[in-house]
Amino acid sequence: MEDQSCRSVEIDGNSTSNSELDSYDHNSPWALDIGGTLIKLVYFSRKDSSLESVGNSVQVEEVGLVTGSKKYPILDGKLHFAKFQTSKINECLDFIESKLLHGSCCSHQEVSDKKKLLIKATGGGAYKYADLFKEKFGIRLDKEDEMDSLVAGANFLLKAVPCEAFTYMEGRKDFVQIDASDLFPYLLVSIGSGVSMIKVDGDGKFERVSGTSLGGGTLLGMGMLLTNCQSFDEFLELSHKGDNRNIDMLVRDIYGVTGYSKLGLSATTIASSFGKVSFDNKVLKDYKKEDLARSLLRMISNNVAQIAYLNAGHGQLKRIIFGGFFTRGHEYIMETISDGVQYWSKGKAKAMFLRHEGFLGALGAFKSYEKHGLGSLMGHHLTEQSPVASPR
Amino acid sequence: MADLIKNPVDGIKPEIEDRTSTKTEERETEMAPPAAGSSIHRSGSRPQLDLSGAAIQGNFEERDPTILLPNQSDDISHLALDIGGSLIKLVYFSRHENKSAEDKRKRSMKQRFGISNGNRRSYPILGGRLHFVKFETAKINECLDFIKSKQLHCGGMVARCWPTDALSNENVVVKATGGGAYKFTDLFKDRLGVSLDKEDEMDCLVAGANFLLKAIRHEAFTHMEGQKEFVQIDQNDLFPYLLVNIGSGVSMIKVDGDGKFERVSGTNVGGGTYWGLGKLLTQCKSFDELLELSQRGDNRTIDMLVGDIYGGMDYSKIGLSASTIASSFGKTISENKELEDYRPEDISLSLLRMISYNIGQIAYLNALRFGLKRIFFGGFFIRGHAYTMDTISFAVQFWSKGDAKAMFLRHEGFLGALGAFMSYEKHGLDDVMVHQLVERFPMGAPYVGGKIHGPPLGDLNEKISWMEKFVQKGTEIIAPVPMIPPGTTGLGGFEVPLSRGDTLRSDASSLNVGVLHLVPTLDVFPLLADSKMYEPNTIDLSDHGELEYWLTVLSEHLPDLVDKAVASEGGTDDAKRRGDAFSRAFSAHLARLMEEPAAYGKLGLANLLELREECLREFQFNDAYRSIKQRENEASLAVLPDLLMELDSMSEEDKLFTLIEGVLAANIFDWGSRACVDLYHKGTIIEIYRMSRKKMQRPWRVDDFDMFKERMLGLSGKKPPPHKRALLFVDNSGADVVLGMLPLARELLRRGTEVVLVANSLPALNDVTAMELPDIVAEAAKNCDILRRAAEAGGLLVDAMINVQESSKEELPSVPLMVVENGCGSPCIDLRQVSSEVAAAAKDADLVILEGMGRAIHTNFNAKFKCDALKLAMVKNQRLAEKLLKGNIYDCVCRFEPAS
Missing domain, CATH: 3.30.420.40 (ATPase, nucleotide binding domain)
Incomplete structure (x- = not known):
């Protein structure tokens, strides 16, 4: 976890003419992904905001978005990533209350406007906890489809963040540079509480083709x-x-050390997970x-x-x-x-x-704000920075 | 359940097998004189049951006492084993010496039709029975004892000679597969002196599956939402398929043909995983206990459902309902709860769903990958467990979107053992065809369910005691069956209507595996227009209402049948005791079928009626209606000459009509029909016949008489040629055959048509048998030249045959009248499985006449033939008349269908 805990990504606003950024309002947006086990929170802070001080109980990751603005009034800032256990949703609410609502999100003057505040959210909890957010903060969760968000998040990361993808074999991590023009189609396997398998054919073009409850x-x-x-x-x-x-019962437990080579099964292949237990005369504590x-x-x-x-x-x-x-x-x-x-x-x-895999949904939801200025960020807008702050 | 675990004997259920009545043996016994008192037929060539040392093992109060017959041996040819991690599956084949002393008539019949023994084959296939037995591997000694007690290991490959001291034979080799074939090699050598010849597991699985799918009709079935549906698979369209064998692990095998297969995938999450994790998480002591727990479980306390995440809402956009499991065991993520806080039942169910679903999904993905249309699941994990099958089916259905x-x-647990059996060079099953196998469900079947079997019961006395013991203990197998209490004669009676307990049977869905009788002399009736599409049963018993009705009919008829049966054996105490036991055994069958209609495979009325006859035979009621049949034959034969004289005085047209009317009227005599049994109590046979005739009025309910007349007599004087040969499938004894069918046969003979009377091989109700017919014909021939000459020509009057040449000088040669047996012992007939004699006789036939309710209505009403077919019957059941013909009881059917 340490190698991904913090980093910043720099956005170079010069290299594009992005009119969307014009109307970007100065309230920092935030978005939620409320899953069955964890709540993922993504929020943006301007460089001068006070959000960076974070309580001990919350893990926050940050990605700095450093925008140098010449043509457009883009603010420098950072994308923060935080997670909470769904069962401890109150910690999340406290965090939101202290950091986002009363922090930089809204100017203090317009309490009444909060009633109209729409926050993008995805995950099943966006439905389940909609009332809670309404009661507590008077904010409405604007539900974004979970798959839409996942895919949008993944596409964003794969296209915009250099060396986002990597392979991991025998303890070695190899980053893979994926040509954005040769990205699709790919299979996105999202392992949450359960597993969704999504065939992604392009931006917003995808299909959940499979899944499994063993996740x-x-x-x-x-x-x-x-x-x-x-x-x-x-x-x-x-x-x-x-x-x-x-x-586990291995092939060699059944067929001896030579394995069942006729079928291409080596002796150490697992024939049956937990299979050995079924033959032992032992109980759990043994x-x-x-x-x-x-x-x-x-x-x-x-x-x-x-x-x-x-x-x-x-x-x-x-x-x-x-x-x-x-x-x-x-x-x-x-x-x-x-x-x-x-x-x-x-x-x-x-x-x-x-590298940002836990936050695909939240990132996608965040990305779904129509005019947040991240809509068409390309890889060259973002540069990696050394860690800005250590979480927790 | 706890008892089950503690008690080592309990896991073993006696496999009840029928060793007194098989087709093959029937061929032998039928040669005995018809009414030889109450003596029990036993072919001398068969080994007798050795009861010395018989003992019931264990406590009598147990659910299924194991009965050991240590000195009983059988004529076993082959034995093969599949020794798995948890179960030992044993398949053995017992065959009979083919010594049946054929009588002259039968031999001449065979010569006439050109049948040689063992037709079509280079070496004769002998009839016999294939038995399926299971033991728990942990109790391997019981298996060894079983093999030893039946001397199965001595039969092995030492062909026919197995001296009693064969135990010392060093060279006996038994085919075996499964991991245990390696592990227990020494044990088998030490205890039995046999060497296990290891066969490759996959080879065996595939060979076993191919055999079952090709040789057994309705072997495969689908299981959706608790509903079984049997699937008939065209042998020519079987390959390729995916065979998923769920053992400890899971193998997925793509099968392209016999011996042609490839293991394409598998998963390590299998039966061993379920049992292993289940053991750790629930402390269950046995696989079955774990399965049983799951039955009472609620996985919602363990699994995280889509609804849990979405606050009770569906995620319908991607087709997930609120009750879909999003994450197996996802709800057990809780820092406050421990294992003890969860119900073992819930854990078991959650595990079961997780693993079954996963296997179904991976299997489907592999089938898709190779473009396979069929996926068969087998292996010990399934065990006929409804929920497991449902879950797997659901997964396949869901992921394939119904494709x-x-x-x-049905024999899923026995694939490996069967395959090992097939690996013997001459196992006798090489080319077994579907039509040569008859599956029988002996007496104990409803009790033992699909569970593990133990040593079989052979002796009648053992069967009766076993039955009585069950009743005393009130074993709760039985569903609420709409039946009157049988209340039969003597010996404690049988008053308690069996009722289902509060709990669901653990094997609520288990399928019974019967004994497969291999009857090589059976054939498909060659005149069926389309034998592949042929379905014998007219009524669909998968309709629950129909099933309930017919089970009730059979149940209500039972007391009367038992009375007849007991009387037929002289009404002795022994007969009463057997009668009671029969009544219990058959009631148990009915109850089991009411509870689980698919327990014995695809169920039709024909099977039900045959089951009853088989059950009677099992308790050695070989001919319950013997005396009634005799009485009625005599009474009818007495009035036959008058009837014939009357007929001969008529015009051609009137005669034909009178003959057909006579067949229909005489068909009223049927002891299988409740309504008719009531009639019997009101008048004599002749009175009823006259009354029946008088009542008949055309048009009949189905009336193709004019069409038939046209075929027989032609239009406007142009006389059509007579049929060359007619097969008459006759029904009841007495007036039915004597006053109905015989005069019709005589008329056909007179017109120059050869007549073959086709009758039952074995008694069923008051149906006339092929064995009885020659005597009846001989008696009738005494007063009728036409019949006499035809019977002589057909070899029916054996004594007269000597003079055939002489007499032919004096008289014009007649076309022959012949009698052949149909291969059945049931009131119905499944034309896919008839005797080879009938099949041979059918070669030159161009007219088939089916008579009576069983053969022309219950079965074959919709059958189409290649030749002219006439179906004649009186409907003696109000409901059937309404449902099938929109008519009433005593309505008549005269259906004529020209060659198609």
Whole structure:
């Protein structure tokens, strides 16, 4: 997570004539993605705003948008990314109240206008918590379609941010420069609580072709039941130290060390996840938590990879890009997914990841403000900067 | 459930098999004199049941006591095993010596029709039975005991000779597949002295699946929202298909033909995952317990649904309903709750859905990838479990947007074992055709359900005690069946209407796997216009109302049938006891079918009626209506000469009409019809016949008589040529055959048409059998030259045959009158499975006459033939008359369909 925690992206406003930016109002916009497990918040702050001071409990990431304005009155600023647990939505509300509503978002003078305030939001929670936002702040959540937002976010990142995509194999991260003109079609696999698989053919042109309910929610939910861990990070920590061979039934457990070579199955291929447990005369506490975590992680990652590969139609889609909060910066997850894609495609396909993957939806929702000035930012508007501030 | 786990014997359910009445054996027994008292037919060539040392194992109070017959052996040819991680599947084949002493008549019939034994094949296929048995791998000793007790391992490949000390035979080789074939090699060597010959698992799976799909009609079925629908697959259009075998892991195999296949994919999330995770999360002790838990679960407490995320709303834009699972186990992300806070039932259900759905999805994606139209799911994970099948079906349906359907196999657990069996060089099943297999569901089937079987019961006495034990314990298998309490004779009776308990049966959807009887002499009736499209049953029992009605009819008829059956065996205490047991066993079948109409495969009225006859035979009521039939034959034969004289005095036209009317009128005598049974109590056979005749008025409900007359007599004096040969499928004994069909046959003979009387191989109700007909014809021939000469020509009057040459000098040679058996023991007839004699006789036939409700209405009413066909019957059931003909009881059907 550390390598993505903070960075800034510079926008060079000179290199385009973007009339949309003219009418950009000075109230910093913000947008929400309220998922089943996490709330993702993206907001913009001007350079001079006071938003940068952030409470300890909230993780905020920032991307600076440094606009040098000659022709147009574009403000320099930063895109901030924050996340909260959905179950602790009050922390999110507090944050919004203190930082956005009473911070820079609206000028203090027009409290009555707040009633008319529309905030872009996506994710299922945008429906579920609409009333809550209305009661609490008198703001209306303007629901953006989840898939629209995801795709818009991904397209924006892939086109506008250099080296946004990377592969992760054997502990090594390789950034991939994708030619924006050769981007489509690709398969976007968003691993949230569940998994959505979206075939993206262009801006606003996409189709949800598949999905699976075995996703991040399964990993963490089952992980908590099996290992008593309290957080995703703790679960992943456990999985690092585990050995799934004590849990899974491997091909060699059935056919011996030579494997079932006739079918191209090597001895170490997992024949049945948790299969060994079914033959043991043991109970949950007899197993090492680490082993259980590892086995579960491999099961889910491998499964997502397989279904994604099958949906990519064996090369018809050029790239499979994995996003969503559960892959985010977790090397071991990325590695097992990459292994899975490698295995099922017999090495022909590679899994790719996005650096801002957890915020695709929020970014897409944010991008849907009609005149926020980011609409047609191109790669050359944004430059990477060294970290501005360390989160938490 | 707890009991089930503790008790090692409980998992084993006796497999009840029928060893007293198989087609093959029937061929032998039918040669016995018809009314040889109450003695039990047993072919001398068959091994007798050895009851010495028989013992019921375990506690009698258990649900299914295991009965061991340690010294019983069978004539086993082959045995094959599939030793999986959790279950051992065993397939064995018992065959009979083909020693049936054929009588002269039958031999001459075979010569006449040019049938040689073992037709078409280089070596004769012998009839026999294919048995399917399951054991838990953890209790492998029970399996070994079973094999030992039946000396299955001795039959092996040592062909016919297995001396009693065959245990010392070192070279016995048994085909086996599955992981355990390696693991237990030594055990089998030590305990049984046999070597396991390992067969490749995939090879076996594919061979097994191909065999089942080709050889068994309605082997495959779809399962959507709890509804099973059997699918008939055209053998020529079977390949390619995707076979998904769900064991511990999942293999997906693309099958292109026999022995041609490729493992194209698979997943490590399979049955082992369900069981493994289930064990960790619920502390269940067995797979079945885990499955049963799921039945009472509610996955909404575990899974995050689309509705949970969208606040109860659908995400309809992408086709997700509020109840779609967005994230399996997504709701268990909670820092405050622990495993103990969740219900094991809910966890089990959530796991089951997750894994089934995932398998369905990956299977569909692979089918799509290779353009395969059919996906068959098999393997131990499914176990006939309704929810599992529904979930897989749903996944396939959902992702394919309805284009693809998941299919399941009735014998799904036995693919590997069957395949191993097929790997014997001469397993006798090479070219088994669909029409040669008859599946039978013996007595215990409704109780054992689709569960694990144990040693079979063979002895009649064992069957009865077993039945009685079940009743005493009030085993709660039974659905609320609309039946009157059978209340039969003696011995404690049977008053308690069985009722369903509060809980759903754990195997609510399980399918019973019967014993497959291989009857190589069965054939497809060659005169069917389109045997592929042919469906014997007229009434669709998948209509619940119909099913309920017919089950009720059968149930109501039961007491009367039991009375007849007991009386036919002299009304002894033994007969009463058997009668009670039969009544219970058959009621149990009915109840099981009411509860689960598809339990025995695709159900038709023909199957139901045959089941009843089989069940009777199982309790050794070989001919319940024997004395009634005799009495009625005698009474009818007494008045036949008068009738013939009357007929001969008529004009051609009047005669033909009177003959057809006579057939219809005589068809009123039917002990299978409730209404007719009531009639019997009111008058003598002749009185009823006269009354019936008087009442008949044209036009009949279906009246093609004029068309038939035109074919027979022609228009305006131009006489058409007579038919060359007519097959007359006869119905009941007594007046029906003697006063109805025989005069019609005589008229055809007189006109120069050869006549073949086709009758049942085995008794069914009061239907006349092929064995009884020659005597009836002989008796009738005493007073009729036409019949006598034709019977002589047809070899029916054996004694007279010696003088054939002599007599032919004096008289003009007659066309022959012949009798052949139809291969059935049921009041109905499925023309896809008739005796090879009928098939051969049909070669030169250009007229088929089907008579009676069972053969012309319940079945074959809509059958189309290549030749002229006449269907004659009186409808003796009000509801049937209304539904099918929009008429009334006693309405008549005379349907003539010229060659199509």
